[in-house]
Amino acid sequence: MEFRQLKYFIAVAEELHFGRAAKKVGIAQPALSQQIQQLEQDLGGKLFVRTKRTVSLTDAGKLFLNQARLIITQADYAVDITRQAFSGVFGELVIGFVESTSWDILPHVIEIYRKRFPNVKISLQHLHTINQIEALQNGNIHIGISGFPANNPNLNFHIIRKESYWVAMPKEHRLSEKQNIFINDLKTEDLITTNREVGAFYYDSMIKMCMDSGFSPQICQTANEMQTILSLVSCGIGIALIHESAKYLRSDLIYKELLGTNRHAYQPSFVWKKDNISPATKCFLEIALNLYP
Amino acid sequence: MEFRQLKYFIAVAEELHFGRAAKKVGIAQPALSQQIQQLEQDLGGKLFVRTKRTVSLTDAGKLFLNQARLIITQADYAVDITRQAFSGVFGELVIGFVESTSWDILPHVIEIYRKRFPNVKISLQHLHTINQIEALQNGNIHIGISGFPANNPNLNFHIIRKESYWVAMPKEHRLSEKQNIFINDLKTEDLITTNREVGAFYYDSMIKMCMDSGFSPQICQTANEMQTILSLVSCGIGIALIHESAKYLRSDLIYKELLGTNRHAYQPSFVWKKDNISPATKCFLEIALNLYP
DNA sequence: TAAAAATACTCCATAGGTATTTTAT
DNA sequence: ATAAAATACCTATGGAGTATTTTTA
Numbered sequence: 229m230e231f232r233q234l235k236y237f238i239a240v241a242e243e244l245h246f247g248r249a250a251k252k253v254g255i256a257q258p259a260l261s262q263q264i265q266q267l268e269q270d271l272g273g274k275l276f277v278r279t280k281r282t283v284s285l286t287d288a289g290k291l292f293l294n295q296a297r298l299i300i301t302q303a304d305y306a307v308d309i310t311r312q313a314f315s316g317v318f319g320e321l322v323i324g325f326v327e328s329t330s331w332d333i334l335p336h337v338i339e340i341y342r343k344r345f346p347n348v349k350i351s352l353q354h355l356h357t358i359n360q361i362e363a364l365q366n367g368n369i370h371i372g373i374s375g376f377p378a379n380n381p382n383l384n385f386h387i388i389r390k391e392s393y394w395v396a397m398p399k400e401h402r403l404s405e406k407q408n409i410f411i412n413d414l415k416t417e418d419l420i421t422t423n424r425e426v427g428a429f430y431y432d433s434m435i436k437m438c439m440d441s442g443f444s445p446q447i448c449q450t451a452n453e454m455q456t457i458l459s460l461v462s463c464g465i466g467i468a469l470i471h472e473s474a475k476y477l478r479s480d481l482i483y484k485e486l487l488g489t490n491r492h493a494y495q496p497s498f499v500w501k502k503d504n505i506s507p508a509t510k511c512f513l514e515i516a517l518n519l520y521p
Numbered sequence: 522m523e524f525r526q527l528k529y530f531i532a533v534a535e536e537l538h539f540g541r542a543a544k545k546v547g548i549a550q551p552a553l554s555q556q557i558q559q560l561e562q563d564l565g566g567k568l569f570v571r572t573k574r575t576v577s578l579t580d581a582g583k584l585f586l587n588q589a590r591l592i593i594t595q596a597d598y599a600v601d602i603t604r605q606a607f608s609g610v611f612g613e614l615v616i617g618f619v620e621s622t623s624w625d626i627l628p629h630v631i632e633i634y635r636k637r638f639p640n641v642k643i644s645l646q647h648l649h650t651i652n653q654i655e656a657l658q659n660g661n662i663h664i665g666i667s668g669f670p671a672n673n674p675n676l677n678f679h680i681i682r683k684e685s686y687w688v689a690m691p692k693e694h695r696l697s698e699k700q701n702i703f704i705n706d707l708k709t710e711d712l713i714t715t716n717r718e719v720g721a722f723y724y725d726s727m728i729k730m731c732m733d734s735g736f737s738p739q740i741c742q743t744a745n746e747m748q749t750i751l752s753l754v755s756c757g758i759g760i761a762l763i764h765e766s767a768k769y770l771r772s773d774l775i776y777k778e779l780l781g782t783n784r785h786a787y788q789p790s791f792v793w794k795k796d797n798i799s800p801a802t803k804c805f806l807e808i809a810l811n812l813y814p
Numbered sequence: 815t816a817a818a819a820a821t822a823c824t825c826c827a828t829a830g831g832t833a834t835t836t837t838a839t
Numbered sequence: 840a841t842a843a844a845a846t847a848c849c850t851a852t853g854g855a856g857t858a859t860t861t862t863t864a
Contacts, residue, residue: 229600231523232854246819259855261820271600273607277797280818280862287613287799288606295599302595306588307522307564313581314566320580367577504570506580525829539844552830554845573838573843 231303233267234296236260237275241293244283316507318347323512324355324369326427327453329496331473333388334373337516344515348508356426364501370509371516372499376429385499386513388520391471393434393486393493396461401482403467410488411441418448418466420457430493434469437491469493524596526560527589529553530568534586537576609800611640616805617648617662619720620746622789624766626681627666630809637808641801649719657794663802664809665792669722678792679806681813684764686727686779686786689754689771696760697775704734704782711741711759713750723786727762730784762786 239249240260250260268275275289285293312318325334338350355363360372361380372378377385395409403409403417415438424431438445448466451457457468458478471494475483498516500509532542533553543553561568568582578586605611618627631643648656653665654673665671670678688702696702696710708731717724731738741759744750750761751771764787768776791809793802 229524229596247817255854256856257818258820258822258857262854265820271603271607273604273800278819279864280820281864283819286797287801288603291606291612292599292603295595295603299592299595299599302588302592303522306585306592310564310581310585310588311566313584314564319584504579507566508580540842548829549831550843551832551845551847556829558845571844573836573845575838576844 229267229270231300233263233270234300236263237267238293238296238300240264240276240283241285241289241296244285246283312347314507316348316511317345319506319508320349320351321371321506321508321512322351322353322369323371323373324353324360324363325373326357326360326375326496327354328375328471328474328494329373330354331477333496333520337373337512337519340519341512341515345508345511357429358425360499364499370500370506371512374497374499375427376495377497378499382502383499384502385497386517386520388496388498390492391473391494393437393469393489393491394472394475394483395467395486396458396470396474396478396481396483397467398462398464399480399482400464401467403484404482406484408487409484411437411486412443414438414445414467414469415441415443417446419445420449420451420460420466420468421445421447422454422457423450423452426452433491433493437489522560522563524593526556526563527593529556530560531586531589531593533557533569533576534578534582534589537578539576605640607800609641609804610638612799612801613642613644614664614799614801614805615644615646615662616664616666617646617653617656618666619650619653619668619789620647621668621764621767621787622666623647624770626789626813630666630805630812633812634805634808638801638804650722653792657792663793663799664805667790667792668720669788670790671792675795676792677795678790679810679813681789681791683785684766684787686730686762686782686784687765687768687776688760688779689751689763689767689774689776690760691755691757692773692775693757694760694775696777699777701780702777703780704730705736707731707738707760707762708734708736710739712738713742713744713753713759713761714738714740715747715750716743716745719745726784726786730782 236249236253239253240246243249243252246260247257250257253260264276271292273288274286275292277284277286309318342350353363353369355369355372357374357376357378360369360374361378361383363369364372365382377387395403395414397403403413406413421434422431435445449460451460454470454474455477457470458474458481460466461468461481462478469486473494498513500513529542529546532546533539536542536545539553540550543550546553557569564585566581567579568585570577570579602611635643646656646662648662648665650667650669650671653662653667654671654676656662657665657676670680688696688707690696696706699706714727715724728738742753744753747763747767748770750763751767751774753759754761754774755771762779766787791806793806
C-alpha cells in the first residue's frame, strides 16, 4: 500500500469514473486502473464494483475510503507541523536561567519571543551557570541565561551587559559616610556572600580581587539568594558585594560603587551549543541578540 | 513521502544506527541513508544529527517520529479492518423484513448470526415485500426476508417454508362445528384481510382462489397487522384467512385448515441481489440457508 | 455503436545493491 | 586503525505512458 494508491483510490471513489479520476490525479487511465487493481490485490478484495458503464464502491470500499482519508489527513498534518518545526514557529524550547536574570532579562526576552512565536512551548528551568553548561551539552536545555559567560569549547555565548561591583550596607553603617569606597575598605568588614556552588565564578572572582589587594575576606555568612543576602545586610549582620541591578531589589539600604577595580561583578549572558541548534533555538537567539546587541 | 520511508525512519530513530537499522528493515545501509536523506529533503530539514560515530534525533525529528508512528498505526489499522470487511467478520448488514417473519425466523437467524459475527453491525428495517425488492436493487438493504419469493431477474431467493391457508374464527362461529372446511364454505362469510398494499401477493392470491371457485369474497374489513386482524375476528366482526404460524399469535380463536387448495398462504423467503453481494451478506446467507435448508 | 474499463506492451525513473570514500574517535 | 555514514555507480523492478481490446448499455 502506497500513499499514491490511497490518493488515486480517493479520486476514483469521489469521481466514480476512472477516466475523470485519472485526469484529476494527473496520470493516464490505464495506469490508474493498474494501481487500483494492485491496491485491491494488496488488501485482498474488491473496493469497487465495475461494470463497463458504472463504477461504485463496495461496502469494504466505503469503509476503506474513510480510512484512506484519515491516513492522508494524518500524513499531511505530520508534514505540516514538521515543516513548522524546521522553520522554528512550532516546537519546544527549554531555557535554563540563573536567579539574577529573572528580574529583567528573562521576562523581557520571553515576552518578545512569545509574541512572535506563540506556538513554541517554553519551559523554564532555574539552573546555576555550572549546571546550565552540563544541561546544554546533554541536550536538556536549549538556551542558558547565566550570570557569567561560559568558558567551554562546545558552547557559544553572548554577554548581555557588564556590571561592576557595588557595596550594599545598612543606612547607619560607617562606610556610608565615605565618599569613595575601594577594595581595601573591605579588609576589616564582615561580608555576606553567596555559597560558592551557587555561583563559583562570582565567588572566586571576589576572593581573587581581595587576595590581589593583599587580604583574605572575612565571610561572616552565606546565603543562596540575593534577597536573603540583602535581608541579612539590612539586619546589620554584615555588608555585601553585589552587582548594580541587585540594587533595585531592596530600597532600605545604601549602595555605593566599588571603585579602583576593573573586574565585573556580573556579566549576564546567553549560552548555547556551537552546533546542532534547533530552528526554535536559532529564532530565539536571533530575537535575544537583537534585543541586547 | 512514502510509507517505506516512514518505516525506515522509525527504524533509524529506534536504533540510532544506520547499519543496524538497515539490517532491521532488510535493506543495505547505503539505500537506507539515501531514503532518509530523501525524506529529509522532502520535509525540508534534518531529522537526525549525524557525526561519524553517533546518530541522534533533532527536535523536529522527535516530533516527526511521533507522527510517523501514528501514520503507520493508522495505516495498519485501515488494512486490518478492510481485510476483516472482505472476510465478512466486520462491517454492516441492513436487513429488511416483513412483519410475519419477525415472529420466529428473524430473531432465530439473527441470534445465530450474531454469535458467529459479533462485529458486524446489524440494522433492521420493517419493509413490505415490494419495498424490499426496490431497496435491494438500489442498495439500501443487503438482505430481504419477505412473505413470498420475489419474482425479479436481478434477485435470488430462497423459500424458508410453505404454509397453507387456515381459517381463523371465534369459538362460537358456525363453521367451528364443521369437520372439514373448503373454499366454498367462505362464499357467504364476512372476511377480514390485510390491505392490499401490505402484501399484494397474499391478497391477490386469495382473491384468485375465490374467483377460481366462482365467487367474489366479501371483505368486510381490512387491517395492516395480523394481530389487529385476529382481534377483529375475536370480536365477531368476521373470519380471516391466515397462514399456519399466525395461529400462535392468539389462543382464544378456533383455527381450521382450508382444504382442497394447493395454494400457499405464506412462503417466507430470503431475497438478495444476484451479483455484487458483500462478504457480510454472503456469510449471513450461508448461515441462513443452512438454518432453513 | 459508443463509452469506458481492462489488457498488452514499452520505456525510464528510481529503489536498492556493491564497491569505495570520508571522517571522527 | 577502525567503525560508521556518505558517495559513486550499476541493475532491475515497476509505475506510467500509448495503443488496443473487450464489454455493455
